[in-house]
Amino acid sequence: MTMDVTFLGTGSAYPSPHRGASALVLRTEGECWLFDCGEGTQTQLMKSQLRAGRITKVFISHLHGDHLFGLPGLLCTVSLNTNPEQQNLSCVEIYGPRGLRHFLRVTLGLTGSQLLFPYAVHELEPTADQSPEEGQLSLQMTAECGPLHPQEQPGRTIFLDASSDSYLLFEDKRFVVKAFRLFHRVPSFGFCIKEHDRPGRLKTELLKELGLKPGPLYGRLKAGKPVTLESGRVVLSSEVLQEAIPGRKVCVFGDCSSVLGDGPLRLCSGADVLVHEATLGDEHREKAVDHGHSTPEMAAAVARACCARRLVLSHFSQRYKPGSLQKDGDEDDVAELKRQAEDALQDSDVEVTLAEDFLTLPIPLRRP
Amino acid sequence: MTMDVTFLGTGSAYPSPHRGASALVLRTEGECWLFDCGEGTQTQLMKSQLRAGRITKVFISHLHGDHLFGLPGLLCTVSLNTNPEQQNLSCVEIYGPRGLRHFLRVTLGLTGSQLLFPYAVHELEPTADQSPEEGQLSLQMTAECGPLHPQEQPGRTIFLDASSDSYLLFEDKRFVVKAFRLFHRVPSFGFCIKEHDRPGRLKTELLKELGLKPGPLYGRLKAGKPVTLESGRVVLSSEVLQEAIPGRKVCVFGDCSSVLGDGPLRLCSGADVLVHEATLGDEHREKAVDHGHSTPEMAAAVARACCARRLVLSHFSQRYKPGSLQKDGDEDDVAELKRQAEDALQDSDVEVTLAEDFLTLPIPLRRP
Numbered sequence: 001m002t003m004d005v006t007f008l009g010t011g012s013a014y015p016s017p018h019r020g021a022s023a024l025v026l027r028t029e030g031e032c033w034l035f036d037c038g039e040g041t042q043t044q045l046m047k048s049q050l051r052a053g054r055i056t057k058v059f060i061s062h063l064h065g066d067h068l069f070g071l072p073g074l075l076c077t078v079s080l081n082t083n084p085e086q087q088n089l090s091c092v093e094i095y096g097p098r099g100l101r102h103f104l105r106v107t108l109g110l111t112g113s114q115l116l117f118p119y120a121v122h123e124l125e126p127t128a129d130q131s132p133e134e135g136q137l138s139l140q141m142t143a144e145c146g147p148l149h150p151q152e153q154p155g156r157t158i159f160l161d162a163s164s165d166s167y168l169l170f171e172d173k174r175f176v177v178k179a180f181r182l183f184h185r186v187p188s189f190g191f192c193i194k195e196h197d198r199p200g201r202l203k204t205e206l207l208k209e210l211g212l213k214p215g216p217l218y219g220r221l222k223a224g225k226p227v228t229l230e231s232g233r234v235v236l237s238s239e240v241l242q243e244a245i246p247g248r249k250v251c252v253f254g255d256c257s258s259v260l261g262d263g264p265l266r267l268c269s270g271a272d273v274l275v276h277e278a279t280l281g282d283e284h285r286e287k288a289v290d291h292g293h294s295t296p297e298m299a300a301a302v303a304r305a306c307c308a309r310r311l312v313l314s315h316f317s318q319r320y321k322p323g324s325l326q327k328d329g330d331e332d333d334v335a336e337l338k339r340q341a342e343d344a345l346q347d348s349d350v351e352v353t354l355a356e357d358f359l360t361l362p363i364p365l366r367r368p
Numbered sequence: 369m370t371m372d373v374t375f376l377g378t379g380s381a382y383p384s385p386h387r388g389a390s391a392l393v394l395r396t397e398g399e400c401w402l403f404d405c406g407e408g409t410q411t412q413l414m415k416s417q418l419r420a421g422r423i424t425k426v427f428i429s430h431l432h433g434d435h436l437f438g439l440p441g442l443l444c445t446v447s448l449n450t451n452p453e454q455q456n457l458s459c460v461e462i463y464g465p466r467g468l469r470h471f472l473r474v475t476l477g478l479t480g481s482q483l484l485f486p487y488a489v490h491e492l493e494p495t496a497d498q499s500p501e502e503g504q505l506s507l508q509m510t511a512e513c514g515p516l517h518p519q520e521q522p523g524r525t526i527f528l529d530a531s532s533d534s535y536l537l538f539e540d541k542r543f544v545v546k547a548f549r550l551f552h553r554v555p556s557f558g559f560c561i562k563e564h565d566r567p568g569r570l571k572t573e574l575l576k577e578l579g580l581k582p583g584p585l586y587g588r589l590k591a592g593k594p595v596t597l598e599s600g601r602v603v604l605s606s607e608v609l610q611e612a613i614p615g616r617k618v619c620v621f622g623d624c625s626s627v628l629g630d631g632p633l634r635l636c637s638g639a640d641v642l643v644h645e646a647t648l649g650d651e652h653r654e655k656a657v658d659h660g661h662s663t664p665e666m667a668a669a670v671a672r673a674c675c676a677r678r679l680v681l682s683h684f685s686q687r688y689k690p691g692s693l694q695k696d697g698d699e700d701d702v703a704e705l706k707r708q709a710e711d712a713l714q715d716s717d718v719e720v721t722l723a724e725d726f727l728t729l730p731i732p733l734r735r736p
């Protein structure tokens with residue numbers, strides 16, 4: 001089962017010709033999940049190797065324009081590229097903070113945008129400590145005046161689960177996806193995508209010794225259930241299975257100057273890939289924090305606390321040109337951001353990567 | 369006084385890497401006026417020679433996403449590039465169909481977008497015949513729930529002036545700007561920017577003969593007023609002024625399959641530049657009209673009826689690559705759209721130009 005992450009936009013605040021606004025695609029076999037959708041994401045998607053039509057889930061970390069303004073247009077264009085003959089198109093599930101449903105209903109509604117597929121917006125209810133008070137949306141502003149959009153299906157409202165300090169977005173056969181709280185100028189969330197562990201292989205030699213032949217009983221054991229032999233001996237699944245194959249874990253942080261509560265570190269512990277913003281260099285730490293943002297050192301501290309395998313820095317101020325456009329003597333060098341994170345992670349095993357537009361990172365299966 | 373038009377996006381339906389979504393800038397000394405603002409316009413602006421900070425007025429032809437989805441982000445980015453020390457920033461005046469005010473209030477409001485300058489939305493009230501019934505927005509959908517955005521100033525509601533079959537947007541020392549009605553899937557408008565005629569030069573030889581010396585009386589005559597000489601002889605302005613210098617006229621049509629009423633042709637008569645959509649070639653006329661669009665022949669008929677000097681075709685289906693990317697054997701050739709319009713205008717004086725992204729057309733002063 002292949003899995004990879006492609007960065008479509010790695011710039012903060014606004015899109016520019018050299019860095020798109022925030023957007024990232026997690027691809028697993030047959031499906032693309034989009035994380036944030038700044039203006040121009042659809043064009044970045046066209047420039048990439050990915051196919052927009054495959055986007056089945058969208059996650060919006062927070063309602064700043066540089067993470068959101070591309071979403072109505074992206075949905076319209078995915079619809080235009082959908083075959084109208086196709087039946088039973090699956091619902092595009094959209095997750096994000098309260099207010100997102102109203103945003104889409106108004107932008108799609110006023111522009112007369114009909115979609116060929118249904119969509120649903122599942123809203124996360126932020127807590128009052130996720131932003132300064134002026135960053136919080138009143139209930140009046142997010143109240144849904146009027147009926148659902150013609151293609152809108154009712155979405156859920158998801159509240160913080162206090163015991164785990166996280167939001168359960170969904171769980172299916174392959175993944176469990178949760179959100180966690182971040183502090184930013186407006187309420188912001190991170191997302192943790194955890195692939196289920198898979199049972200190890202059957203120890204076939206041992207099974208033969210026990211007199212068990214391939215068949216339904218093998219399936220039972222593989223599914224974790226015990227089997228009773230004719231002799232009356234009970235064979236436990238754990239006896240005959242090799243070590244489980246641990247599921248992969250990808251964590252995508254929204255804009256933040258800090259995590260909130262113990263949910264984030266608990267959820268992201270041992271992440272294969274942890275994507276964190278580093279808007280400005282460490283020398284601008286005060287300004288970064290003032291604006292609700294992080295520096296490489298701050299991102300590194302999170303990755304270290306999570307024992308992440310790989311920290312990917314993204315969401316760079318537009319003052320940092322991509323490495324390929326960097327000229328000798330340029331003042332702001334994005335490579336310096338990588339050095340700062342690496343310095344902070346010197347005595348750890350965390351690998352640091354700089355995101356850039358169109359970079360694809362494979363996430364290999366873990367060896368047990 | 370220089371004047372020119374720059375195309376920032378010439379593609380229909382959605383932006384692509386080779387054609388931006390609809391946007392055009394009319395530049396006169398010191399000011400930029402933006403016509404339509406599809407997604408990605410701010411990035412196109414950065415790639416162009418123009419400066420976003422100079423945009424003082426915005427005109428939205430209709431509320432389709434490919435003409436609108438870039439506006440919230442553009443306003444935010446213009447604000448980010450505004451010097452916060454600057455006092456008395458002038459109000460950005462925004463004109464467009466009813467619903468635009470609600471669209472901006474919700475998109476800027478939910479994203480917590482504060483602007484450093486005020487803005488006002490002046491809404492044009494469409495008539496019921498500008499689109500099929502399903503393209504009309506209910507009053508409920510455009511009702512403005514909640515207070516004004518913190519930087520929003522109250523805008524006007526502008527109704528059709530039945531006698532001239534047009535909407536008067538504003539008039540200042542240099543220009544009068546009106547809108548006119550078009551038929552499309554949703555109510556659509558065109559804009560006519562008319563520079564005032566300027567008085568001709570003074571016939572200085574003649575004035576000397578009359579015994580008039582340079583001074584305030586010259587100003588009086590130039591302003592069109594009569595002057596009485598000591599002899600009692602009345603000198604009329606018209607006697608001593610050369611022919612007036614006619615003002616230039618630029619007409620920008622929104623998406624349409626036809627004009628509505630006699631306003632459009634009357635207003636656009638003698639246009640120096642008439643920008644009209646030609647989404648699909650004449651061979652796809654039925655499909656074009658079905659979707660509320662025009663073909664080159666249809667655009668040519670409008671330009672001919674207006675006796676325009678120059679017809680600029682734009683808003684091409686994304687199937688038409690720009691000339692520079694055209695390869696031998698490509699089926700859809702944008703040059704063919706030009707030929708079709710030229711064929712239809714064979715026996716006229718209308719010059720045909722194909723718009724392309726970043727094309728700038730100077731609009732020279734007319735000789736009297």
Ligand SMILES: [Zn+2]
Pocket residue numbers: 012013022064066067255315
């Ligand atoms: Zn951001």
Ligand SMILES: [Zn+2]
Pocket residue numbers: 062064184255
């Ligand atoms: Zn943000």
Ligand SMILES: [Zn+2]
Pocket residue numbers: 380381390432434435623683
């Ligand atoms: Zn259009």
Ligand SMILES: [Zn+2]
Pocket residue numbers: 430432552623
């Ligand atoms: Zn349209």
